[in-house]
Amino acid sequence: MGLTDLPDRADVVVVGGGIMGASTAYFLTEATDRDVLVLEKDEIASGSTGDSSAIIRHHYGPSEIYARTAAWSHDFYRAFEERTGEAIAYAPNPMVRFATEGTPSGDYVEAGADVLRALDLPVSRHEGDELDAAYPMLELDDIDFAVSDDDSAYSDGxxxxxxxxxxxxxxxxxxxTGVAVTDVLVEDEAIAGVETDEGTVEADEVVLAAGPWTPRLAATVGLDVPIEPMREQVVILDPPADFSEESLPDLPSGGPPGGDWYLRPDFGEGVLVATHHTGGETDPDTYDRTPDQSTLLDLTEKIGAFAPGLAEAGVQGQYCGVYSTTPDHDFVIDQAGPDGCYLACGFSGHGFKHAPAVGRLVTDLVTGAESSLVDVEFFALDRFEDDPTGHGVPDDKI
Structure with missing residues (x-):
């Protein structure tokens, strides 16, 4: 997809060819006549995007902001081919939150259901005997109720x-592609361009959408972006034949209370299982993409207890990916630092479902338009200046 020759100038340089950079480039070129250049050091979607479980859901506890950006993005995904001319993989699949009454997690799940109802998004609630009838493939003896984000889906990053x-x-x-940005250039407190391993590109504006590499580039213009790269682990299970025939067609996305792992059906006959905010800090350039066998063994036991029909499942594949995690798990979408410098980063393991909205919000920042989606100030970098935890460490792993 990339070109051999590196242009020597662009109006806007978007650093990063993952889903956030690509979405931003799309919305910028749709809304403006600016000359937009996307620079990706490897291939498109070669970082976190390519490893994403790509779940599209709207339940975010009490957060109406995320529910709104997810819903807007989901509408775009449904119309993706019509809007862009490009076909994508897309499979409807409900995302279910299982919970216990009287716990912080249970309160979070109930609050999310209230938000979905207020936004007229499809949601259903099951409790008691309804649980076994709705989810016969799952072991739910310790579960009091479940909230289903009925209009959810999954795709491919x-x-x-x-x-x-x-x-x-x-x-x-x-x-x-194949060109790495090494420095962001500033003159008279304004963006002047970028330095790459293939030469200099002059530019008036730069969007840093480089995932876990963003803090390094932001530091070259004096910005401290608190992102911790976290290594998360994924296994694709090969279910037994009886599970594939009887249970897989109705298997929802989700996991038990606690939020440290989840599953979803995979395209074809597999089941994707992934850890969530359990990995330690890692280096995105050198991390081991092979999952830890101890983690996989522990995960296998948990899967078998939650979905007994998967206890004897084989393994189709396994890998590790990287979350770009902020202290509060909230995004950073902002104009910060020198004039013309924009940030789209810190998506903390839940960015895919919001990517169209992120591209639109960044475009609004660049053009100076007032966004009709949400108040982008919620995502401002300066929230970490007075309190290093930003909005606060979340009670639930969103």
Missing amino acids: TDVAGGFARAAQNQGATVV
Whole structure:
């Protein structure tokens, strides 16, 4: 998808060819006539995006902001081919939150259901005998109730990022892969361009959407972006034949209370299982992509207890990916530092479902438009200045 020759100038340089950078390039070229250049050091979606479980859901506890951006993005995903001319993988699948009454997690789940109802998003609640009838493939003896985000789905990160990038190119963007940005250039307190391993590119504006590499680049313009890269582990299970025939068609996305792992059906006949905010800090350049066998053994036991029909499942594949985690698990979408410098980062393991909205919000920042989606100030970097935890460490792993 990339070009051999590196342009020597662009109006806007988007650093990062994951889903956030590609979405931003798409919306920028749709809304403006700016000359947009996307620079990706490897290939499109070669970082966290390509490892994403790509779940599209709307339940975020009491947060109406995330429910709104997820719903807006989901509408875009449904119309993706119509809007962009690019087909993507897309499978409807409810996301279910299982909970126990009288616990912080249970309160979080109930609050999320209230938000979905207020936004007229489909939601259903099951308790008692209804649980076994609704989810016969799961062991729910310790569960009091479940809230189903009925209109959820899942997709494929590589598919979507590639679709956004090609659509942006069709609207005039230039996409260059295999070129790493090493420095952001500033003159007179304003963006002047970027330095790459292939030379200098002059620019008036730069969008840093480089996932776990963003803090290093932001530091070159004096910004402290508190992102901790976290290594998370994924296994694709090969279910037994009887589970595939009887249970897989109705298997929801979700996991037991606690939020440290979840599962969803995979395209084909597999089941994707992933850890969530359990990995330690890692280096995105050198981390081991092979899961720890001790973690997989522990995960296998948990899966068997939650979904007994998967206790004897085989393994189709396994890998590790990286979350870019902020202290409060909330995004950073902001104009910060020198004039013309924009941030789209810190998506903390739940960014995919919001990617169209993120591209739109960044475009609104660049163009100076007032966003009709949500108040982007919620995502401002300066929330960490007075309190290093920002909005506060979340009670539930969103």
